[in-house]
């Protein structure tokens with residue numbers, strides 16, 4: 330008898346250990362040719378820029394909460410200087426906005442007097458109105474595609490204008506890079522031989538049953554767990570504790586009663602990061618950033634309350650604000666939608682999606698429920714009992730692949746825009762969502 334599987338039960342199969350055959354080798358890691366596996370999932374998926382631009386279902390999401398607008402057809406946006414930046418944006422005779430020569434604290438000296446790219450009407454999620462993305466080296470695939478009309482240097486005019494190298498160089502520098510990574514606790518290997526490159530702006534869903542090592546992967550990237558073998562780099566450096574370029578949304582745990590922390594204090598920790606002692610100017614900036622981040626997650630009306638007086642969903646929105654407020658290059662999310670109602674799930678997913686689109690922040694999103702984020706996902710990393718598979722949802726979320734990973738028969742069905750995973754035993758996890 331078939332049944333929908335969204336229980337938390339663990340697979341019956343045991344860990345394969347060091348000598349386990351790799352179900353998947355290097356060739357399973359990154360397919361960028363845009364082909365679909367041609368199996369039961371009818372929607373063809375593409376990777377890379379096309380995937381972000383033409384993602385099925387993405388249009389069905391409501392307008393984002395930041396009021397991002399589409400650049401005008403002539404490719405020119407409305408230039409607005411950042412309030413902190415004394416340098417002004419002016420039009421050249423040909424109508425192209427340029428910066429004047431006075432740099433501000435936000436400005437990149439390489440962009441002064443240079444052409445400003447055409448997405449200027451897109452607002453920063455943190456409330457500032459950067460005339461360029463926070464870092465020219467962090468263009469998402471969407472941004473690279475947006476700017477490609479003005480291409481004068483290898484497909485990435487912004488990078489060229491900023492003097493930071495060609496699009497090929499910047500686009501190919503991965504936000505996360507694992508080579509032959511192995512996770513073991515004591516003598517027990519959880520997974521091994523993991524190769525993964527995550528591009529700036531890419532959205533990767535990490536799926537798998539309980540105990541398959543999803544959270545541990547995030548902990549490895551955070552520097553909390555050392556790889557037992559292989560190399561792990563994130564945001565351009567080996568994984569280590571205290572990397573300021575990482576935003577982290579931890580697994581939901583309610584704050585204990587008696588925690589004397591307000592919502593704004595929690596978000597403020599994301600700004601403070603690794604610095605101590607603030608001047609007046611920093612304090613003002615901190616206040617502004619915190620207020621903007623709180624506003625963006627729709628928490629302004631309750632963020633001054635103590636955390637222990639908030640619902641789980643209210644707390645979770647503030648955790649997302651805390652993760653984003655530090656302007657991360659990589660966002661690691663551990664089941665961030667847990668305990669949120671549908672409206673809040675959508676809000677949080679949009680916040681994260683907007684972040685990666687506008688700022689090129691790479692996203693690794695651990696979840697048991699792919700459906701709420703299915704339209705946003707570029708690739709899936711699916712871990713099961715020491716085995717794994719990486720590819721687009723169409724490549725991985727198939728009856729064949731999941732049956733192979735789980736070592737038993739699994740059916741993957743598409744019901745409207747949702748995936749439903751149906752199995753024949755108890756050894757499955759919540760992966761397909763509720764039909």
Ligand SMILES: Nc1ncnc2c1ncn2[C@@H]1O[C@H](COP(=O)(O)OP(=O)(O)OP(=O)(O)O)[C@@H](O)[C@H]1O
Nearest residue numbers: 514515519537538539540541542543544545546697
């Ligand atoms: N510090 C530790 N010491 C020893 N074993 C650990 C440690 N942390 C995790 N494990 C084990 O490693 C395995 C992977 O744990 P992990 O939390 O990464 O799995 P997960 O896929 O995130 O699970 P879940 O879906 O339940 O959150 C589990 O069997 C867990 O018991």
